[in-house]
Amino acid sequence: MILAADIGGTTCKLGIVDNDLNIIKKWEIVTNTEDNGTHILKNVYDSFVKHLATVNLKIEDCAGVGLGVPGPVDFESGTINGAINLNWHGKINIKSQFEKLSGLPVYVDNDANVATLGEKFKGAGRNEANVVCVTLGTGVGGGAISNHQLVHGATGAAGEFGHITVDTKQRFACNCGKRGCLETVASATGVVNLTYYYYEELQFETVLKDAIQEKSLQAKMVFDAAKDGDEFALYVIKKVAKHLAFAFSIISVMTNPKYIIIGGGVSRAGQFLVDHIETYYKTMTFAPAAESTKIVTATLGNDAGMIGAAGLIKTYVMEGNK
Template sequence: MIILAADIGGTTCKLGVLSEELTILHKWEIPTQTGQEGERILRDIYESFKKNAAHKHYDMDEVLGIGLGVPGPVDFDKGTVNGAINLNWSGVKHVKDEFEKLSGKPVFIDNDANVATLGEKFKGAGQNEANVVCLTLGTGVGGGIIANNELVHGHNGSGGELGHFKVDQKERFQCNCGLKGCLETVASATGVINLTYHYYKELQFKTSLEEAIQAKEVQAKMVFDAAKDGDEFATYVIRKVASHLAYAISVISVMTNPKYIIIGGGVSKAGHFLIQHIETEYQKMTFKPALKGTQIVTAELGNDAGMIGAAGLIKQYVK
């Protein structure tokens, strides 16, 4: 038996055929057609699965189930997504029901950050441990919590929305959610830029970033690179970012006590340098028994995490 999986993004859909052990057998991408309120997206995915089956000579009867990762607020039990803006889906869309009608197979859907977490748990940095947390640091901050092998969804699907953990009590920056002080305003790529401008104005450090700051052209990678090169101001900014992340992780640690805390997304490319700074602050502020045996690690699966995790939904809930 095989599993079909799709990680649906606003620009492309990453599709895959996986074994029951979540080994990728084939993978490919198709463009996401968001026109006409995204009405073609699910049908395009299904048609692409069928074409691939004909091309690779396997039968759709061999399919155990289909897992879908969706960028938006998901009601896991109902299989619906409510307002997937990047896909041009407004209101509640019954993704599970629609795809089951198309395919005749069991379908499970979850939020894209949750499926990425599940992917890292099964086949990546989570080492198939029962208790794992993932923070995805990109333009914003996504995340997922796995406790006792189960993704935490909460009563209405808001469980694991780690980007909206309030860490900045000074509420300096507006978040897209409408509140101020969220983790993603100070720890995402956008957050690194926010803090760079803020502290430069406040502290007037000498820095190699001065020209980019004056021109309003700062990028997160510039700040990390400058910090790695020993720039005092850039190092100060990264320490502040790491401190906010450490605070969030320390609270999560006493709530679910994960074995692995996985840092993924574009910002995680800073790798050991970022982890080192997070670890320093995390060790200072976390309840000591919750520290024991917990490791902060970087994600391993890259762009395949969501697809593997979507297939993991079938491994977990169908198989």
């Protein structure tokens, strides 16, 4: 058995998972971010103990604890360098703290990486050795798995696909302090950014006109209008798809993934978005890389992070990869 938690700013998604990463039991607890988030790990541990008892298990029956956290992680030491959503500041060694609490091996990684590992093992990645996940939500996150291993890189920034500069005009500022990032043109916020920009520039007739003028536009409205044949909305979605294809063409020659998995809220646009990305991707990508790569949407939804956190224990403890 493996214990796993996907720790978020509002809730922690917890689970007891078997050695093949099937969920035995899953539940959520509210994240208590008071007192600089110092209660969070203890609350997770206490909840594990309580729920293990309901399935007649003890802590000692478990091979380890995998934790996903919303911030930059030094994977070797299991140290997080701040997590605004958790009210954690500075460097905190989560791995050693939770090992002391539980007496079990603990592995910690950031939420985008564990979600990638979850999709690799049990979702759209079909347990392939080389898989990439790009999460299109409010921002754009991601993770890369090469030869069954998450790629962390020299300082843990590998897989931060949201900050590939794809908009050479660098029209929009990114949260990272740079301009022109994929996140500024392909996240939910990015879709809205581009819609406002092109409406201003082109003054197209569109069903989105009222929402644009009221500044109440949401990404889903643009996708829905495009699917319904609104020419302006379709124009914007093609721009979004082209930026994504450009980023994917770079990713494809880095790790040559079998699957590029699109997750997050924007991925609910589904095959419609995939089809538009593929049109550009095929012409923009080095052919030997493109021919082996499939663009697919994520299948695990909110369970991806928790399953992937358990996947850390499967990979690094049970299968002994270091």
